[in-house]
Amino acid sequence: MKGQRKNDIFGRKRGRLKKKVPYMGAWGTSPWDNDDAADWFADFFDSVDVDARITAAFEDEDEHDQIRAACYMLNVLGRTYVWPGDLDALDSLLERGKELLSTMLEEGSEFRELWEDDEEVLAAVEEELAGLQERLSEKSNGDEES
Secondary structure (H helix, E strand, C coil): CCCCCEECCCCCEECCCCCCCCCCCECCCCCCCEHHHHHHHHHHCCCCCHHHHHHHHCCCCCCHHHHHHHHHHHHHHCCCCCCCCCHHHHHHHHHHHHHHHHHHHCCCCHHHHHHCCCHHHHHHHHHHHHHHHHHHHHHHCCCCCC
């Protein structure tokens, strides 16, 4: 209906407001930089043991696709207010992911030999590695840039 405000995904009213109202539970501009989103992420991942799943993916260094998938999750979710697992374990998972991707990119590695003719794949893994480094940098800077 015209003129009627609807609820957003967090249950707050949305629509045109005559004046801008600051949201007290927000500390940044990213989708995860507010209390409601942090709660939403926690509820969404409540039934998934993310730490165990990523740790298991990192157990076999020859499972390159599995490692890359786990590193993708770390890149996307590896922020303080988003991470659905144990925050104390996040740094070590990010470091382990960096180590595994670096090993995959080394000259003479099985992964590099498999993909040596596909620069696009190698570039993608380099980007994934840079993303993990960025997550670690954000954490060491107190997630200021997230």
